[in-house]
Amino acid sequence: MPATGTMPERVSEAIIMRHREMGESDLVVSFFTPTGGVIKGVAKGARRSKVRFVNCLDHFCLVNLEFNTRGKGDLCFIESGRLIEPYSKMRRDFSAVSVASYAVELAEVLFPVGVVATEMFELLRNVFLLLEEGGDPRRVRILLEARAMALGGYGVDFSRCCRCGRLYAGQGQAVFLKDNGGIACLACEKACTQSPGLSPSSVGAWRRFQTCQGSANEILLIAESEVAELKPAMKLHMDYCVGKKMKSTPFLD
């Protein structure tokens, strides 16, 4: 991972994660890039400039940013930006925006400043596109959580029962065990609220999402019964692994 102080001037695609006002006319902006992960920078005069930053520093915007490192401390200096995609439809839908905000926060929690995560950038972009195209926010959320957690090192092991070691061949009910980040067979565990049961098709969907690209087809394939089963199990997984660091989950639920 390159130290921010030595990065060369560059132009990169980026997703704006958040911004805050600084002084009279500047903005401090966090953005996610494919090759540098989360980067923070100052956009001097951004609140006045009509030319260098045309409506492109709003959160969620997909942009092309030109920036260099002659900024203050850890902050780079953002020279200019060009809007690629504002996701206007997504912004008008409350549920979609909630999932988008949650996606940004999850990316920040899993990939701190300076950690390169090209696939996470792609996931964010694809999730925003799914929401923009009217994808069901509940399904998009499950896809986001499964894939982001796998990318962040919290993938669930569906290959075998984590109690007896028996291989799981994709047949029969399984029981999700949050403490193990895995599943157990019915001979080893009984399903309950804290260890919910998962049908073979739900296990299959979660497993697929862990390695998915985030395309529209991938969420269309998931059935309502799977959504109903996966949602509480995924919530247990998220709470157990990253719950303490997340702020937007209660708002979503």
Ligand SMILES: [Zn+2]
């Ligand atoms: Zn077992």
